[in-house]
Amino acid sequence: MTTVSIIFRALNEEKWLGEALKACLAQKLNPDTEVELILVDSGSTDNTIAIAQEHGCQVFHISKSEFTFGRSLNIGCDGATGDYLVFISAHCIPCSDTWLEHLIAPLKAGQCDYTYGGQVGMPGVTHFSEAQVFAHYYGQESDLTQQGFFCNNANAAATRKAWAAHRFDENVTGLEDMVLAKAIVGAGGQIGYVADAAVTHIHEESLQQTHRRYFREALVMRDIMPEVHFNLFDFMRCLTAGITNDLIEAARLKQFRKHALDIVAYRFMQYWGTYRGHNNHRELSRAQKEQYYYPRRVRQRPESPHRPARKDEAQKIHAEAKSSH
Incomplete structure (x- = not known):
């Protein structure tokens, strides 16, 4: 049996977390694949933890003073048992019930060590310009042999082996995904883009x-x-x-x-x-x-x-x- 660990990091994400978890649990998977849900919380004061537990998440905690983006993901990966580690923002909702299978397929086939999927905005919520950014970086064609190390952890997956060899940098203030991807590529690994593994990324930013x-x-x-x-x-x-x-x-x-x-x-x-x-x-x-x-x-x-x-x-x-x- 193959285990896939889906790892969320969260701080007061009650608004969309439930929808994201429901979409993850509704995925169509091969009979030999099972999913575990993990949430790393950094001090939520809303219903985030309760929602996570209602959907069967294993919850880990990190204090605000110790939080970094990379450290929270490493905590989740350390607590996960999966052969494949999936990273998704708590305000991202998979667009289809085949999202997960598409995202991890290149990992299972040995084509890639780290994959990332498409992103689209939510009409009426996403800034018009951000929707253009999504369209620019996340096209309709997959690229499993892309050059370089661009990726995005709002919707990504890695083999446990690739993550364990380098781990996320716990000191950077962002782009921990690209820092890891650069290390993977530097060691001869491959990053791949999977267009069919898309999510709706809901950035309600000022x-x-x-x-x-x-x-x-x-x-x-x-x-x-x-x-x-x-x-x-x-x-x-x-x-x-x-x-x-x-x-x-x-x-x-x-x-x-x-x-x-x-x-x-x-x-x-x-x-x-x-x-x-x-x-x-x-x-x-x-x-x-x-x-x-x-x-x-x-x-x-x-x-x-x-x-x-x-x-x-x-x-x-x-x-x-x-x-x-």
Whole structure:
């Protein structure tokens, strides 16, 4: 019997977790395949844990102070018994009942060591520009012999052997999937894209959260691909191209007026976050990392309704970051 471990990491994900788990449990699998569900929770205060337990999840816990994206996944993998490890965001819902079989098939066949599936947005929820990002990176054709190490852990799978040989980096502030993929490729492994293993990725982000996500990922990108630079000229070039292309597509769909302002705002936050991350040279202290991953609301004193003119780095992270997993 082959065991597939589906690993979620979560913080207050009650809104979509139930739908995601139902879709996982409804998968059509070969008779010799069984599924175990694992959730790594980092301090949820809503019904996340109860929902997970109702659907048969084995729940592991990690404290907020110890949380990193890579560490939480390593905890889940350590607790899993599966031959194949599947990673899916708690706000991603498989699009079909054959999602899982498609995702792990190249692993079982020995064609790939690490696979990732397609992503689409949810109409009425996903920013128009993010839907264009999904369409750009997750096409309709699979590529099991892709060059490089691009992948995305919102919807991915790896053999236990490939994960165990390298494990997720527990210090990076994002892109832990690509850090692992780079190590796998460097050791002679193969990353593959499986178009038919698609999920609906529901990012209910504010624009500030979008900025923080791209900032966080750029911090890591500059380390794993130091040859790639993103200067102010690149920011202006990408911003102009992104906005222009999105507006043209919105006009083609007769949705120009509906999305125009959001397109401009989203693309600005995306590329400004990328620019700042690539050109930020500080290192986060442990205290700052906690603020970074777990921002708390900055409360203003009644007698001081305006922001102070100066902030240290930790305060900046407080004020800017409202990131989620």
